[in-house]
Amino acid sequence: MEQRKLIDLTDSGLFNSIRNDDKVAYKVLYDRYWSRLYMYAYNVLKDKDLCEDVVQEIFVNIWIRRHEIEVTNPASYLFQAVKYSIFNHIRNSKYKRQLLEKMNESFQESDVSKEIEFLEFNSKVEDVISKLPEQRKKIFHLSRNENLSNKEIADKLGLSIQTVKNQISKTLQTLRNAFKNR
Numbered sequence: 001m002e003q004r005k006l007i008d009l010t011d012s013g014l015f016n017s018i019r020n021d022d023k024v025a026y027k028v029l030y031d032r033y034w035s036r037l038y039m040y041a042y043n044v045l046k047d048k049d050l051c052e053d054v055v056q057e058i059f060v061n062i063w064i065r066r067h068e069i070e071v072t073n074p075a076s077y078l079f080q081a082v083k084y085s086i087f088n089h090i091r092n093s094k095y096k097r098q099l100l101e102k103m104n105e106s107f108q109e110s111d112v113s114k115e116i117e118f119l120e121f122n123s124k125v126e127d128v129i130s131k132l133p134e135q136r137k138k139i140f141h142l143s144r145n146e147n148l149s150n151k152e153i154a155d156k157l158g159l160s161i162q163t164v165k166n167q168i169s170k171t172l173q174t175l176r177n178a179f180k181n182r
Contacts, residue, residue: 010126011074018066026066030059033075037082040115044086054085075119128178132171139167 009017009025011032017025034055041051058081062069071077129137135157142148142156143164150164157164 010130011123012071013130015069015071015074018062019069021066026059026063029062029074033078034059037078040079041082041086045089050089054082054089057085058082073120073123075123076116079115079119124178125175128175129171132174136167136171139164140171143168 009028011029014025014029014032018029037055037058038051041054042048045051045054058078061081069077129140132140139153139157139159142153143150148156150161150168153159153164154161
């Protein structure tokens with residue numbers, strides 16, 4: 001599967017592809033999460049090199065254990081893996097006490113649960129978007145992810161501006177309906 005199509009996959013779809021030794025899916029997952037995981041680690045450790053090591057270690061382990069990993073919520077799995085990796089680094093650190101105090105402040109349960117809730121929400125949005133017709137998905141991606149105007153999208157895809165507006169409106173309505181019972 002080429003990278004363009006993999007970018008449209010949900011995180012679960014990427015993990016399934018990775019389980020089947022798909023290196024491109026692995027790269028897409030890496031690109032999708034590396035900076036967020038790095039920032040999550042940096043908020044606790046405040047050490048660029050160590051944060052890079054922590055995040056790299058997570059992705060290396062994913063590839064090594066790709067045939068064993070069973071993940072129901074990939075985003076939650078990745079952030080929990082970073083959290084546990086940070087705990088392990090701190091446990092082995094000569095600055096254990098100072099880092100543990102910083103970590104206790106940073107990992108307040110409400111913050112972690114809010115992050116997980118946000119990631120679950122994003123995962124559901126990705127899931128809903130992935131089920132849209134191809135043209136609506138493309139229009140919504142150009143609008144929301146690439147921040148193109150309706151006119152730019154219309155010009156790029158050879159559509160009328162009204163068609164672009166209608167497609168975005170339908171997509172937003174689909175998302176509202178998906179979260180109505182939430």
